[in-house]
Amino acid sequence: MPRSISLFDNFASAGPRIITSLAVCISMAIMGARAGLAGEIYIEDDDEILKTYEFICDGKIKLAHARVSKLLRDHKDNIHLLNLKAYIEVYLNNFKQAELDSDKVLQQDPDNVGALARRGYARLNLGRYKEGIADLDKLLEQVPEDYPNLLNRSKAHQLLGHKMEAARDYQLASRYLLVTDVSLSPTKEKLLERLKEINDCIDDDPKDPYLFLARSKCFYRLKKYDNAIADASMALLKDPAVACRARFQRAKVYLRRGNAKKAIEDLTFVIGKKPKIADWNFFAMCPDNPKLKKWRRRIVKLxxxxxxxxxxxxxxxxxxxxxxxxxxxxxxxxxxxxxxxxxxxxxxxxxxxxxxxxxxxxxxxxxxxxxxxxxxxxxxxxxxxxxxxxxxxxxxxxxxxxxxxxxxxxxxxxxxxxxxxxxxxxxxxxxxxxxxxxxxxxxxxxxxxxxxxxxxxxxxxxxxxxxxxxxxxxxxxxxxxxxxxxxxxxxxxxxxxxxxxxxxxxxxxxxxxxxxxxxxxxx
Missing domain, CATH: 1.25.40.10 (Tetratricopeptide repeat domain)
Structure with a gap:
């Protein structure tokens, strides 16, 4: 097991609440916006949303809550604002309100990853474990290597006495933590540490395609493009079910290498499969303070x-x-x-x-x-x-x-x-x-x-x-x-x-x- 999973070593003896620190890891998902009036917030990286993140990063959670609540008065059905408010409600342990805000998002976008994560987490903390697990099941169908939600589902299964399911999810989470670590590692030194850990995991389980995808992303960030292409191709061979993810990753490397023709071939394949999600990764919500475990998701859709x-x-x-x-x-x-x-x-x-x-x-x-x-x-x-x-x-x-x-x-x-x-x-x-x-x-x-x-x-x-x-x-x-x-x-x-x-x-x-x-x- 990789070193960086050690913070969860006491998992088996954890109390009845779902791990609170994981709530702040549940991130915002990129989603389609509805038409709106002038001044509407159309994109997730709108300045109004980024300013609210600054409050969160500075620990001014109540100010962030007040800001997004005020914005919602003028844009009450805006998915981006509702998702952000639900995130803050979870942070403040207002789980019922987080569920209500997430419901409004999911009424407009039933597959919204961020809203499923937050509603699932809220329901688990409200003691409605089966409903929470159902939300996380739907989420993990779209993003199978989402380790914070694998851990949350594992804990919920444990509380319901589902020992095999709990152990399965925990084992997967400990492995897929590496995928997240690659996305969030801020320096070359950290990436090299992650590379060593991924190599150790591949030695233990040489058939897991997500480990090869994680290593491909690691090589990509280290600018070792030939290795990145080889690992994306290996993931494709290991499991055709990850074909879209692997080919999209490989296309990115081809584009960086200037091989547009090869990139077009892979992207054309992905488009033909019409995936809901072609790729995703976490990135730091507070890049100026990487010690804060606050993340957002970047989702790549069709x-x-x-x-x-x-x-x-x-x-x-x-x-x-x-x-x-x-x-x-x-x-x-x-x-x-x-x-x-x-x-x-x-x-x-x-x-x-x-x-x-x-x-x-x-x-x-x-x-x-x-x-x-x-x-x-x-x-x-x-x-x-x-x-x-x-x-x-x-x-x-x-x-x-x-x-x-x-x-x-x-x-x-x-x-x-x-x-x-x-x-x-x-x-x-x-x-x-x-x-x-x-x-x-x-x-x-x-x-x-x-x-x-x-x-x-x-x-x-x-x-x-x-x-x-x-x-x-x-x-x-x-x-x-x-x-x-x-x-x-x-x-x-x-x-x-x-x-x-x-x-x-x-x-x-x-x-x-x-x-x-x-x-x-x-x-």
């Missing part, structure tokens, strides 16, 4: 296999085939972010910049402005040069979205780059000035407002923006002059109200009251 084959086709230069595979993935999973990005890249390579920009725009929206998607959209728009041809809608929506989220420095960086290739676009200047004002850089805002007024001396917004910058600089006289000009060129009540506020800052309350009276009359 749409993801299509995306991997699309990557391989792109490497071969077969862009139409890559686009077709991404289309298939998106028809199966509408908010598959990788499919959008890979398809966008294929369109870009074909110089179809409009189509690429459309995909990147969707990626920005469903990722809630993740930095890599914003960069790709920006680059695509620069190539398309949409602004010079009058298409500013994507740019304006991009910068406005960043500003709405308070990410003004990112908005400023984005729009500054775009202005280099589109120096006469008024909407870009206005977006830049608004970010400069929020960032308290009024001198720069005045400079850009000067340029904006030169472009269009009759644009009221330009004068209002410059006046706001001048007010930050306490140049009240200049601000009043600009707002007066704004009123002359159509600024209306907005300009008058801004001028009233400047009068108030000057201490000229009589003029402030006079302006406000006029505004009320206008209304």
């Amino acid at each position: 749409p993801d296999v299509y995306v991997e084959r699309a990557r391989a086709y792109s490497k071969e230069g077969s862009y139409p085939k890559a686009i077709a595979d991404c289309n298939t993935a998106l028809s199966m999973e509408k908010y598959n972010l990788d499919a959008l990005l890979v398809r966008g890249g294929a369109y870009d390579a074909q110089k179809k910049f409009q189509e690429a920009a459309n995909d990147y725009k969707t990626a920005v929206r469903i990722s809630n402005n993740r930095k890599d998607t914003v960069y790709m959209l920006t680059r695509s728009l620069q190539k398309l040069n949409q602004v010079s041809s009058g298409r500013t809608d994507l740019l304006v929506s991009l910068t406005a979205s960043l500003q709405d989220q308070g990410r003004h420095q990112e908005a400023l960086n984005t729009v500054t780059k775009l202005l280099k290739t589109n120096p006469k676009d008024k909407s870009l200047y206005k977006a830049k000035i608004r970010s400069l004002l929020v960032l308290k850089r009024p001198w720069s805002a005045v400079t850009d407002a000067d340029k904006l007024i030169k472009l269009d001396p009759k644009d009221a917004d330009s004068y209002i923006l410059r006046a706001e910058a001048e007010t930050q600089l306490k140049e009240y006289k200049n601000a009043i002059n600009d707002l007066t000009m704004a009123m002359k060129v159509g600024g209306g009540i907005r300009a008058r109200k801004a001028r009233a506020e400047v009068y108030k800052k000057q201490g000229r309350n009589d003029l402030y009251e006079s302006e406000m009276k006029l505004i009320r009359l206008k209304k």
Whole structure:
């Protein structure tokens, strides 16, 4: 038995509760998202979810609970949020609530691995062992080497007096711990330790395909690609039942080696089998503190296999085939972010910049402005040069979205780059000035407002923006002059109200009251 299983040596004498430390190892599963309103959480790695994980990693569990509960008020049926809340409820030993939250997930996605893990664990701790075992049976059909849930099922069988089943699951868990250790080992030294332990286990049981898969993943991370391919092939020979897992693993290695043709062959085989889950692994929830035993799952489903084959086709230069595979993935999973990005890249390579920009725009929206998607959209728009041809809608929506989220420095960086290739676009200047004002850089805002007024001396917004910058600089006289000009060129009540506020800052309350009276009359 490998050294690292020793923390479970007292298993046989454990008390009636299921091992609590394993609860925090039950991870989030990747799943399809439902359509939602603007601001919906479409992907598991949304910033709102990642921020909640930060609270968990810092030990601020009640704050994490409050945060996800608040998010659920606006998105009550969101699978990602329900799964996260159930995870936190388990952490707080609120098992009944964890069961209820998991029920809501499973009503939408009956095979959701994360929800099955949490509901099964909750039911075991509520003393409903047979129901808990049924959930874990369904989970382990999909991910047979999930060692935390093998241990949980083993304990439940023991409590029911099922000695043979308990011993079987415990033995499997002690072996498959190595699979998890490979995924979570942070250094080369740790990987080499795992490799030695896997070799010892293979000597004891040379027929177990999952051990060869674990060693293949270990070799892959150690960049010993020939060995990784050999072990994935050996797993396939040992048990055809793991063919999808083995071929997917081998395809990943082929892609890393640059052999797209071989990768396509293996991925085509996997697609033909239509597996629900092609591969999975644990990864650290708290990478900055690997001592914390908190993990998440990364699940590879059939749409993801299509995306991997699309990557391989792109490497071969077969862009139409890559686009077709991404289309298939998106028809199966509408908010598959990788499919959008890979398809966008294929369109870009074909110089179809409009189509690429459309995909990147969707990626920005469903990722809630993740930095890599914003960069790709920006680059695509620069190539398309949409602004010079009058298409500013994507740019304006991009910068406005960043500003709405308070990410003004990112908005400023984005729009500054775009202005280099589109120096006469008024909407870009206005977006830049608004970010400069929020960032308290009024001198720069005045400079850009000067340029904006030169472009269009009759644009009221330009004068209002410059006046706001001048007010930050306490140049009240200049601000009043600009707002007066704004009123002359159509600024209306907005300009008058801004001028009233400047009068108030000057201490000229009589003029402030006079302006406000006029505004009320206008209304």
